[in-house]
Amino acid sequence: MKEELDLKTIKDAAHRLLFDMSEEEFLTLQSEFKVTLKQMKVLGEIEGIDEVAPMTFPIETKITYLREDVAEEPLSNEEVLSNVKEKQSGQIKLPKVVL
């Protein structure tokens, strides 16, 4: 694990997460990461830690519920489009999108 996150990595992550910050905020975040990484290092030194499966939820619990496959009455087209600014032919209209 890296001891320290450089500013370039943090800025790249911010870019990927689609947000921007001031230079000062980036520096604050970098110093906060320093503390976090130090704590992780302490955890990483615990013997046998690699054998412990990572938890994905704060409590270890499993459910068995699956929803029965029964269709319910859907919303009307008017309801679906009630928050829509621009519509056409029962659909939501937006500026041309090309990924």
Next chain:
Amino acid sequence: MNNVIYEATIGLEIHVETKSNSKMFSSAPNVYGKKPNTSVLPIDLGMPGTLPTVNKKAVENAIKLSNALHMEIDHTLYFDRKNYFYSDLPKGYQITQNERPIGKNGYLLVKLDGKEVRVDIERLHMEEDTCKQLHYTDFTLLDYNRAGVPLCEIVTLPCIHDAKVARLYVEKIREICVYLDVSDGKMEEGSLRCDVNISIAPKGSEQFGTKVEIKNLNSTANVEKAIAYEIERQKSLIENGEKVRQETRRFDESKMETVLMRVKTDAVDYKYFSEPNILPISLSDKFIEDTISSSYELADVKFERYTQEFKVSEYDALTLLKNRSLALLFDETVETCSYYDLLIHFINGDVLTYVSGMNAIFNLSAKHLGELINLVGEKKISNAQARDIFKQIVKSDESPIDIVKKNDISQISDEATLLTLINRLLDENPTAIQDFKNGKGRAASFLVGQIMKETKGKANPALASKLLNEELKKR
């Protein structure tokens, strides 16, 4: 450079929209072809405060598919969020299974030129479909009916080296989906969609070449054509000293070539993390076993049964198996009819022609089809008569036995009766006898026609023809 032999490495990703009454995580109806934005609930629109619940049927479909693809099935379901920002995704993320796919490490065998080729399948995971976008020149329309439709994504390892194998694999996946009844597998309607990853490298090389992705292939024929084109395109780039770029392309059907969509400059970062709104779900051994044992019979199993048990030819069995509803009709009919060859020929011929012509569900019961083929098998009616009766029973669902009785339809297979008629006709047509002796084959056909005319089509044609030939030779 020109002497280098290149080998293509191909991996396939197939998205299958699975059949269910409701969507993957919401109770909105899962239907195709409805008016835009009329099969939608707040969950599908990503409204705040809504929570996803996992559809049992979608899980069952995924288990059945995983089992048919010889996969290890995970007994706990985990879901993850795949984050990306695009207008087809109302929540800003797609719920999928990234870390723990429901199925892993499977394979399929496909037959190429009589030889079995193994395709290794890395994973099968469940996810939700995105909304449908219609792109116009200067605007885009969104239809959320498709948003949340259950999907199974099936991903192979990069282990295919031949465009034909890729096509056969997609065909096999489609056949399995259709026979398990987990999807209608219609590529033209988008319920089975295929993306291809392809690279080339000198044969024997341990490193893969640069990977190009071809998206949204809408038929199995196009899968093969697009790959074949792409292999040649990449080869010619390399041979001309150019580099293959990492890019996404699409197949232009009219030009029969792949066209650039976008260059991939950076790996897309989907920032996967566990879906916090769905806790891990335990599937009991019984649930999985019951789901597997309730799976419908696959085409391969039917093929074995038809050729081994019913002794029909491989060709006839394969022809029948191209259409699942006709195979099911055959299965039901053999319970009351044991003229297997007659039955399979009738279904592959007359029934198939009728179904293709009307392009709709038809009104034919297995019981009546069985009666009809039994009448032919017992030589009570001719094939031609059976064809006429078939046209009536698909419209009226009347019993063929009743139709035969009501219209006094029967077949004359009595040799004495036929011989009397044949000899009378020969006496009346000396010219035809002379023509026959002079080698004019049409003379015999003319006389058979006369027999059918005199008997109003009731004479057994094969028997009449045989007897006529014998009598002609005596004269």
